[in-house]
Amino acid sequence: EVQLVESGGGLVQPGGSLRVSCAASGFTFSSYWMSWVRQAPGKGLEWVANIKGDEKHYVDSLKGRFSISRDNAKNSLYLQMNSLRVEDTAVYYCTRRLPGTSSRDYWGQGALVTVSS
Amino acid sequence: QSALTQSASVSGSPGQSIAISCTGTSSDVGGYNYVSWYQQHPGKAPKLMIYDVSNRPSGVSNRFSGSKSGNTASLTISGLQAEDEADYYCSSYTSSSTWVFGGGTKLTVL
Numbered sequence: 001e002v003q004l005v006e007s008g009g010g011l012v013q014p015g016g017s018l019r020v021s022c023a024a025s026g027f028t029f030s031s032y033w034m035s036w037v038r039q040a041p042g043k044g045l046e047w048v049a050n051i052k053g054d055e056k057h058y059v060d061s062l063k064g065r066f067s068i069s070r071d072n073a074k075n076s077l078y079l080q081m082n083s084l085r086v087e088d089t090a091v092y093y094c095t096r097r098l099p100g101t102s103s104r105d106y107w108g109q110g111a112l113v114t115v116s117s
Numbered sequence: 118q119s120a121l122t123q124s125a126s127v128s129g130s131p132g133q134s135i136a137i138s139c140t141g142t143s144s145d146v147g148g149y150n151y152v153s154w155y156q157q158h159p160g161k162a163p164k165l166m167i168y169d170v171s172n173r174p175s176g177v178s179n180r181f182s183g184s185k186s187g188n189t190a191s192l193t194i195s196g197l198q199a200e201d202e203a204d205y206y207c208s209s210y211t212s213s214s215t216w217v218f219g220g221g222t223k224l225t226v227l
Contacts (some may be wrong), residue, residue, distance in 0.1 A: 103172075
């Protein structure tokens, strides 16, 4: 059974840093594009970044502050978030995508990150 | 990387059909057959309903169908049921090798 389980969310002050993690199981992790998608409270979905091997892509508005990485040996995906702002408050979802398709077929339950003083 | 345009809300009665549109540009929706649709119930993670414009994942009802014409993609739900009431989001690959979502459409089943 495919499972994506996020962890590491919490409360952080503006300007602070936080790393959220995603533990994957039930599939060959290294073969898939993995992504982070976020959703601010009461708002829509926003694609944040994706990664496969050494290839990474980011939404323009977050380049330089957020960094995506993965450890295929640990079947884990990470999102390092620096210089956090109040507007980064959101649920951060880990998703996997079938190669060669737009099928983002599995999503984690999400990790809530709250940026507040 | 502007968000794709979706109408804010749509409604229909049980048994009816509704369509939700998603408008982008030639750099995203119009340029690739990489449009997908997601259903999200309150407090839940999104669920994939349609991928690559018109493909349905295993387990998704055939009442859900997708299409595309030019820069606009559409999700049609036929035979509306109460459990279809949810938020729906479209997503597309872009020429910048990134992905973009629509603003979401709230479906109300009357």
